[in-house]
Amino acid sequence: MSTSENPSPAGRVDGVLFDIDDTLVDLETAMDKTLRHVSAEHAPGLAEHEWAEYTRLYSKDPLGHYDRFLSGELSFVEQRLERIQHAQEWVHGTLLDYESMMAWNKAYERTLPVHFAPFDDVARALDALEDAGIGYGAVSNNVEEYQRIKLDKAGLRRVEVLVGTDAVGCPKPDPRIFHEGARQLGTAPERTMYVGDNLVVDAEGAEAAGLAGVWLKRPEAYGTPGPKDREYDGVTVGSLDELLPLLGLG
Numbered sequence: 001m002s003t004s005e006n007p008s009p010a011g012r013v014d015g016v017l018f019d020i021d022d023t024l025v026d027l028e029t030a031m032d033k034t035l036r037h038v039s040a041e042h043a044p045g046l047a048e049h050e051w052a053e054y055t056r057l058y059s060k061d062p063l064g065h066y067d068r069f070l071s072g073e074l075s076f077v078e079q080r081l082e083r084i085q086h087a088q089e090w091v092h093g094t095l096l097d098y099e100s101m102m103a104w105n106k107a108y109e110r111t112l113p114v115h116f117a118p119f120d121d122v123a124r125a126l127d128a129l130e131d132a133g134i135g136y137g138a139v140s141n142n143v144e145e146y147q148r149i150k151l152d153k154a155g156l157r158r159v160e161v162l163v164g165t166d167a168v169g170c171p172k173p174d175p176r177i178f179h180e181g182a183r184q185l186g187t188a189p190e191r192t193m194y195v196g197d198n199l200v201v202d203a204e205g206a207e208a209a210g211l212a213g214v215w216l217k218r219p220e221a222y223g224t225p226g227p228k229d230r231e232y233d234g235v236t237v238g239s240l241d242e243l244l245p246l247l248g249l250g
């Protein structure tokens with residue numbers, strides 16, 4: 001769907017909240033670079049297409065281990081280890097033993113932040129919002145402290161309003177976390193836009209919570225797990241540049 005086909009919320013948006021992972025910060029690329037570095041010794045001899053599958057399985061998390069973290073069943077580190085073991089077993093045919101797993105995790109934690117970077121369109125969008133006097137912030141399905149470090153490492157210290165799952169004790173799409181974002185931004189939920197790459201959790205979740213949900217469907221990314229190809233008649237953009245006309249700014 002092109003921007004011109006989108007129902008425009010211009011004139012009714014006082015603030016914009018963003019998802020972080022694969023919306024502001026290119027986590028998929030950071031994970032890919034990190035895995036190729038950190039997993040090289042644990043999964044030697046992989047061909048390029050096998051690396052692609054290895055990183056896809058880890059990033060896309062088809063078994064839903066991240067959801068098990070969000071529900072409290074796994075710790076953050078445990079869900080990460082479940083994901084790498086799945087990729088390791090599927091592509092390389094082996095599981096990491098305990099010692100290797102701990103060494104892998106330590107190297108992953110050290111390496112991933114080095115690769116945190118924003119998408120190219122983020123600075124342009126935030127500049128335009130600032131110029132227009134429209135406040136912005138982030139609401140994310142991870143804990144605040146971890147996401148604060150991620151934003152700062154990605155050069156996005158300017159995103160000051162940040163709400164994580166620990167702020168309200170529940171993840172998206174629970175309406176309470178969207179409402180807390182609007183509250184911290186100082187805007188009414190119905191006059192707040194929410195932009196994210198996950199159709200269900202972000203766009204539909206925000207709409208259900210009374211915000212103006214926008215699905216960011218970056219063409220080159222597979223991004224956060226969630227249905228990508230089904231029909232959606234809500235507001236959809238292919239990049240953050242397409243937000244600006246929706247807000248009457250471009």
Ligand SMILES: [Mg+2]
Pocket residue numbers: 019020021022023196197198224
């Ligand atoms: Mg995301």
